[in-house]
Amino acid sequence: MAHLTGGGSDLRLDRWPPGATGGLQAWDATDEYLLRHVEASAPAPGRTLLLVGDRWGALAVALAARGLRPVAWGDSYLGRLALAANLRANGLASDAVPFTGADEPPPGKHDLALLRLPKDLACLEETLRRLRGALVPGAMLVSGGMIKHTPTRAWRLLEAIVGTTETTPGWKKARLGASRLEARELPPPPPNRIYRPLPRLELAGAPGVFGGGRLDGGTALLLRHLPASEKALAVADLGCGDGVLALALAWHLPQASVLGVDESYRAVTCAEANLARNESVLTGERGRVRFAAADGLADVAPASLDLVVCNPPFHQGHAVADTAAERLFAQAFATLRPGGRLLVVGNRHLGHHAKLDRLFGSHELLDGDARFVVVGATRGG
Numbered sequence: 001m002a003h004l005t006g007g008g009s010d011l012r013l014d015r016w017p018p019g020a021t022g023g024l025q026a027w028d029a030t031d032e033y034l035l036r037h038v039e040a041s042a043p044a045p046g047r048t049l050l051l052v053g054d055r056w057g058a059l060a061v062a063l064a065a066r067g068l069r070p071v072a073w074g075d076s077y078l079g080r081l082a083l084a085a086n087l088r089a090n091g092l093a094s095d096a097v098p099f100t101g102a103d104e105p106p107p108g109k110h111d112l113a114l115l116r117l118p119k120d121l122a123c124l125e126e127t128l129r130r131l132r133g134a135l136v137p138g139a140m141l142v143s144g145g146m147i148k149h150t151p152t153r154a155w156r157l158l159e160a161i162v163g164t165t166e167t168t169p170g171w172k173k174a175r176l177g178a179s180r181l182e183a184r185e186l187p188p189p190p191p192n193r194i195y196r197p198l199p200r201l202e203l204a205g206a207p208g209v210f211g212g213g214r215l216d217g218g219t220a221l222l223l224r225h226l227p228a229s230e231k232a233l234a235v236a237d238l239g240c241g242d243g244v245l246a247l248a249l250a251w252h253l254p255q256a257s258v259l260g261v262d263e264s265y266r267a268v269t270c271a272e273a274n275l276a277r278n279e280s281v282l283t284g285e286r287g288r289v290r291f292a293a294a295d296g297l298a299d300v301a302p303a304s305l306d307l308v309v310c311n312p313p314f315h316q317g318h319a320v321a322d323t324a325a326e327r328l329f330a331q332a333f334a335t336l337r338p339g340g341r342l343l344v345v346g347n348r349h350l351g352h353h354a355k356l357d358r359l360f361g362s363h364e365l366l367d368g369d370a371r372f373v374v375v376g377a378t379r380g381g
């Protein structure tokens with residue numbers, strides 16, 4: 001666990017899951033700069049403020065420790081778990097900062113909000129549009145990001161969607177922008193992209209959700225290996241994104257109950273909308289396909305699944321992506337029945353087959369192209 005100092009507090013903060021994040025710090029200079037900004041404006045103790053996208057709860061814990069009453073709105077279920085653990089680690093109640101997932105509107109009405117800028121500009125635009133509803137007229141929104149990850153277009157979006165925005169000089173390679181909420185006639189949001197992963201299935205992407213309305217090359221390869229057998233009765237899509245693999249499984253296996261889990265609330269909302277979009281072409285019992293925000297399969301009963309499919313995350317840097325993938329595969333192993341199978345697709349260079357060997361004892365190479373490989377493993381009896 002690492003310590004964030006400044007503003008008179010010395011905080012113990014960790015990412016989630018603790019110990020599996022490659023020793024990466026749970027805050028950066030953007031958080032420190034935002035905290036300095038709040039301190040300089042000397043807000044009254046007990047003041048409420050809205051935090052948006054506070055990834056591991058660093059801002060929430062620091063501000064709550066200073067006697068303010070932040071409320072958090074975010075997309076990450078892992079971030080929610082980190083927030084509760086970090087509050088506890090610093091002697092605060094684990095629910096001291098209420099958290100609302102991005103599957104719901106931002107909570108309350110505020111005259112001050114802090115936003116960590118997402119890298120994805122479509123996601124920023126959608127966030128800002130939704131955020132307007134949680135700000136009182138004239139409210140201040142202070143946004144921050146690391147300069148190298150913040151294109152000029154991000155500041156332009158703030159001007160266009162929120163109001164006049166003044167940026168600060170860079171500090172420790174971070175920059176802030178202070179925007180005052182002004183009346184705006186916004187054009188309708190851009191439509192979401194639509195694609196067909198299988199001839200009868202139609203899916204829409206959503207801002208901030210993997211794929212952005214296009215079929216990923218790895219997902220396309222894995223789709224060719226989904227079973228069409230009656231035997232797989234309880235199946236799970238681990239890291240479901242827009243729901244593409246879960247819905248394809250539901251299409252191939254009309255008898256199966258299908259669970260799609262993702263740590264992104266936006267992904268779960270998008271997958272649920274895609275389920276509704278395809279309800280008329282899916283046969284079988286109503287309610288057999290379900291999506292949930294979760295830390296992988298952590299809440300699924302051991303030895304209860306026949307099949308797990310997984311296109312694991314790979315964006316967090318090599319070492320972290322590797323640990324994250326292995327952790328998800330270990331969850332799959334624990335939740336599969338003896339004889340149950342895990343199917344994985346991943347970038348060839350990530351060497352997921354070696355992880356399956358460690359967990360399952362062996363693997364099968366099922367397919368591959370220049371970039372991706374599909375590997376399978378069966379849980380022994």
Ligand SMILES: C[S@@+](CC[C@H](N)C(=O)[O-])C[C@H]1O[C@@H](n2cnc3c(N)ncnc32)[C@H](O)[C@@H]1O
Nearest residue numbers: 210219239240241262263264295296311312313
């Ligand atoms: C590469 S995307 C795959 C999405 C979709 N299955 C597809 O093939 O298009 C990986 C997904 O895993 C999710 N994810 C990452 N860590 C997770 C965790 N611990 N629990 C659940 N989902 C997770 C990400 O939010 C992301 O949507």
